[in-house]
Amino acid sequence: MKNRFERRKKLYKKTSEKSQILEKRNVTLKQIRKSKKDRNLLKRRIEMISESNKDEEYLTVPPDMIVKDLASENIDLIKKSLKHMKFTISQNPESFYDFQKFDIINTLLVLIDSENLEVKLEIALILLHVSSGTYKLKQTILDFGSHLVSFLNSKDFKLQEISLIIFANLSGECLNFRNQLVENGILEILIGLLEPNISFDLCCSSAFAISNFLKGEDPPFRQIVELNIFEKLDNFFQIEKESEIHYHALWILSYLTSVDEYFNIIIDSNLMDKILLFLKSNLIDLRIPAIRIIANFLYSPDTKYYDYIINENLERALFIFTNIIGVLNAKEDKLIKEICWLCSAIFNSKEEQILKIIDIFEKKCQTNILEQLSKIVINAHYDLKKEAAIALMNAWEWDSVFINFINNYKNLTDLLLGLFSLLNSSDPDIAHMIMDFLELLLNCFPKLAVLVENCDGISMLEKLRNHPNKSLFQRADEIIDEFFGENYDPEFSDEEY
Known part of the structure; x- marks a missing residue:
């Protein structure tokens, strides 16, 4: 029975990891929990950088008429037609397919080379709305990659920022497109824009793009590390007021820690101490990636990283445990799933270690952590119930832990x-x-x-x-x-x- 249980434990961890940022499954909720937050962030970004339509009323013009007017030599008519097209697609990105029937791609590829900045901006905004659509819709605009790269070198901040967000939206799913951009040196450009003192918005958008470049299979970890990304991230954490830049920095680190190759850099640079502080952030969206970074350390096959988080410094371990209890007691549904996954990682250890952890929770935190997880199994909805059960089963692999719990529960x-x-x-x-x-x-x-x-x-x-x-x-x-x-x-x- 023990062998079967050992084999099943690997499945528990595998099941939990599938639902995390490591993208073990295809494009689903289990692929990446960050996706919903990304969509919300993208929506806010689009609202900030898109021109307001309140001052001028745009009508929905038939696609064939718009494409016909775009072929005009009258620059004012072209601008007006692009605004009509932008308005239509902003209401429904899928309407871009209607324009495709009239060879809109080639038309826009010609116009995007225009010297007129307003024309470039309107086309970029159209592509931005399209890039917020489905994977299939994203595929329709990949031919604009070289033009978008050239926009990054523009002196117009707005054009740069729009391009960055388009790259962020495309690169997370369109992996061939991402890989081609990496080969052509886009990471150097993105790293160069990570200068909050020059333009905070551009810095945030570039960090957003980099985090999405690190999604999917075979991400360009080595290339981004060689460009001194850790030094840039460390500089971000020097900014005292919590902000969007911390959000992106934490997500970049959560991806980079999906392999343990860079753990020592984080330890040696004291980045972990800064990451831990976000566990008590008032912003849930900052706490989630911080939790995942810690869990990635704990799940490492090399136990020295587990020891670094849990055993080498009791104060560090207590800080983590206290924040776990804080989330469970506050019943913050958005965080409970993450905390359960973190508990699974904490219980990914030997029998004596788990007994020690349970004892610390009881004596230092006045909490029976297994009973807390059991309450989630009893009362929560499926997703939370499942994650709590996985955490319990990791602890219950050891007979002494299991028998003692059942006898006293x-x-x-x-x-x-x-x-x-x-x-x-x-x-x-x-x-x-x-x-x-x-x-x-x-x-x-x-x-x-x-x-x-x-x-x-x-x-x-x-x-x-x-x-x-x-x-x-x-x-x-x-x-x-x-x-x-x-x-x-x-x-x-x-x-x-």
Whole structure:
């Protein structure tokens, strides 16, 4: 049973990591939790840099008429037509497909070379709105890459900033486009714009673009590190007032720490101490990437980084633990999922280490951390329930931790109901995890079989017998046969336990 449980533990960590910034899955919520925040940030950025339409009323003009007018030699008519097109696409980016029917790409590629700055700005704003659309829509404007790069060298800050946000929006998903830009030296340009004293807005937009360049498969970590990104980030943290630049800096670090190659740079430069301070930020959006950076250290295969975070400095560990409890007690839903993942990383350790951590939580923080996680399993919605269960299972891998908890926990019925509800999960790994928990429970406490039945454990397993996933229904069969087969006696009650 222990070997099976060891094997399943790897799946728990894998399942949790899939839902993090490491992008283990395709473009879904599990690909990157930052995406929603990115969209909100992009929306605000567009609102700030787009010209207001309040002073002049634009009508929705048919695409064919707009494209026809764009072929005119009258520069005023071209500007007006571009404004009409911008207005239409700002209302619905998907309307760009209607313009494609009239060869709009080639028309814009000709106009974008115009010497007229206003024409360039209008086209850039059109591309900005298109870049905020779906992956398929983004693909339609990749041919403008070289022009957008040239805009970065413009003396017009607004044109530069629009281009940066377009790059940020495209590079996170269009990986071939990103890789081509990297080969052509765009990272040097982006790093060069990380100067908040020259233009804070340009600096923020460039950092935003860099963070998105570090998404996806085979990100350009080495290239960005060779350009002294850590020195730039350290300078950002010298800025006392929390701001958008800290948000992007933390996200860049969260991506760079998805591999442990650069951990020593962070340690040697004392960046971690600055990162930890954001755990108590009033801005949730700053706390989330800080949590993930810490979790990345804890998940490293090299245990010296775990020791650096947890064991080398009790004050540092207590600071982290106190902030964990603060989030759980404040019931900040947006952060609880992140904190559960951090707990999973903290429990990614040896038996004596986990016992030590539980003891610190109880004596120094006056909290039973396993009971706190159990409350989430009992009361929270699916996403939080799942993450809390994964954290518990990482701790319960060790029999001494598990047995001690079950012997002392007073709300076992509700906990079982919460855990068994996860057997309905669409993720087979989660259902397997709960069945492994059930096997562990009944091996350690066979008299609890009746309680399992009373909590609908058997009926949930029976449903899995009809599951299309072969490994799930076979596993359900094994547990039913082993613990609820011919030798199962309901009179052998859990009350005797």
